Amino acid sequence: xxxxxxxxxxxxxxxxxxxxxxxxxxxxxxxxxxxxxxxxxxxxxxxxxxxxxxxxxxxxxxxxxxxxxxxxxxxxxxxxxxxxxxxxxxxxxxxxxxxxxxxxxxxxxxxxxxxxxxxxxxxxxxxxxxxxxxxxxxxxxxxxxxxxxxxxxxxxxxxxxxxxxxxxxxxxxxxxxxxxxxxxxxxxxxxxxxxxxxxxxxxxxxxxxxxxxxxxxxxxxxxxxxxxxxxxxxxxxxxxxxxxxxxxxxxxxxxxxxxxxxxxxxxxxxxxxxxxxxxxxxxxxxxxxxxxxxxxxxxx
Numbered sequence: 154x155x156x157x158x159x160x161x162x163x164x165x166x167x168x169x170x171x172x173x174x175x176x177x178x179x180x181x182x183x184x185x186x187x188x189x190x191x192x193x194x195x196x197x198x199x200x201x202x203x204x205x206x207x208x209x210x211x212x213x214x215x216x217x218x219x220x221x222x223x224x225x226x227x228x229x230x231x232x233x234x235x236x237x238x239x240x241x242x243x244x245x246x247x248x249x250x251x252x253x254x255x256x257x258x259x260x261x262x263x264x265x266x267x268x269x270x271x272x273x274x275x276x277x278x279x280x281x282x283x284x285x286x287x288x289x290x291x292x293x294x295x296x297x298x299x300x301x302x303x304x305x306x307x308x309x310x311x312x313x314x315x316x317x318x319x320x321x322x323x324x325x326x327x328x329x330x331x332x333x334x335x336x337x338x339x340x341x342x343x344x345x346x347x348x349x350x351x352x353x354x355x356x357x358x359x360x361x362x363x364x365x366x367x368x369x370x371x372x373x374x375x376x377x378x379x380x381x382x383x384x385x386x387x388x389x390x391x392x393x394x395x396x397x398x399x400x401x402x403x404x405x406x407x408x409x410x411x412x413x414x415x416x417x418x419x420x421x422x423x424x425x426x427x428x429x430x431x432x433x434x435x436x437x438x439x440x441x442x443x444x445x446x447x448x449x450x451x452x453x
Contacts, residue, residue: 154446156439157182157220157421159365162431164188168204172211178435182220183212184259184421192224192249195267197242200249209253219256220419221307221363222246228291229263229284229315232270236287240294247298255304257419259337259363261311262288262322284315285325292329299333307363309337312345312392319346319353326360337363341394341423343402344371350403354410362418364411366442367425368400369393394425396434397441404445412449420446 158180160171168191175183187194191204212219224246226239250258265271265284299306310322319338326336336357338346346353354361369392370379380391397404422438 154417154450155182155218155220155419156180156442157184157419158435158439159184159186159421159423161186161423161425162428162434168208169211172208172215172217176215176217178432179439180217180422180435182218182419184221184223184419184423185219185256186223186423187225192222192246194225195227195238198224198245198249200245200252205249205252219253220421221257221259222250222253223259225260227263227265227267228295229288230266231278231280231283231287232266235266235270236291240291243291243295244298247295247302247304250304251302255302257363258299258304258306259309260306261309262314262316262325264311264314281315288315288325292334296329296331296333300331303333305333305335305362307335307337309339309363309365310342310346311339312342317342317345320356323356323360335362336360337365339365339423340402340404340407341365341367341369341392341400343407344369344373345392348373351406351410354407354414358414361414361416363421364416364419365421365423366397366438367394367423368397368402368404369395371401374401394423396424396427396437399426408445408449412446 158175160175160183163174166174190199192198226242227235228239230236250256266279271279308326310316310319316322323336326334338354338357338361343350372379420442422435424434424438427434
């Protein structure tokens with residue numbers, strides 16, 4: 154098991170200080186989410202030999218492994234210029250992953266086009282089936298490169314994307330049918346994936362390599378009044394990434410199911426809610442995760 158921390162809550166630190174901080178908080182691995190000085194959102198990676206060397210040295214000096222890199226590019230965009238840029242950037246990411254000694258790549262299926270264009274597009278171009286077709290076009294190009302380099306890409310369905318539920322997402326992963334393409338399960342997206350958490354976890358069996366950990370409320374409950382958004386009728390949905398116990402996920406059932414599935418991959422703390430108490434949150438999540446693993450994996 155890889156106990157991993159997403160350092161988004163202290164993203165202001167340098168890469169080198171991030172490695173130190175992750176180690177100080179007791180974690181063995183870092184999950185490098187998007188940041189402007191490495192894999193930036195939507196744009197070309199800001200990576201060059203000196204930066205790679207310094208980052209690798211800091212990882213080694215602080216005894217921290219690099220579990221994952223998270224590229225975020227518009228590979229499902231129906232707009233050709235956005236799609237072309239995404240593919241070019243993904244090719245560079247694959248080179249960087251090789252330079253960084255082959256961490257897992259984790260990403261989303263993608264929203265589609267940029268909001269600035271798609272939200273006001275009345276052409277019918279930005280349809281889920283078009284975004285899916287663009288995604289498969291990207292896979293046709295990128296999967297052979299991933300396989301050649303021996304890299305693993307783990308994909309997550311995400312709220313607001315063209316695919317939100319876990320079962321159809323796993324169907325797509327199975328359709329790609331590559332040892333380089335696997336599944337992620339994001340605990341704070343549990344209530345977007347579908348009504349049965351255990352069934353949704355089971356749907357990933359044999360493909361699940363990456364799990365993100367945080368709690369959230371079930372936005373579907375209480376007549377969908379867990380959150381009240383003004384003005385009424387606003388097309389807004391809220392999801393959270395909070396500490397265990399601050400939401401409604403049954404983590405005893407969650408971890409017991411993972412253990413029964415013999416999961417042995419990346420467990421990543423991805424709480425984003427508590428920048429004002431980031432150290433306490435990170436340590437609490439690690440201690441609780443280890444407690445759950447000791448409890449349930451020892452029973453299997």
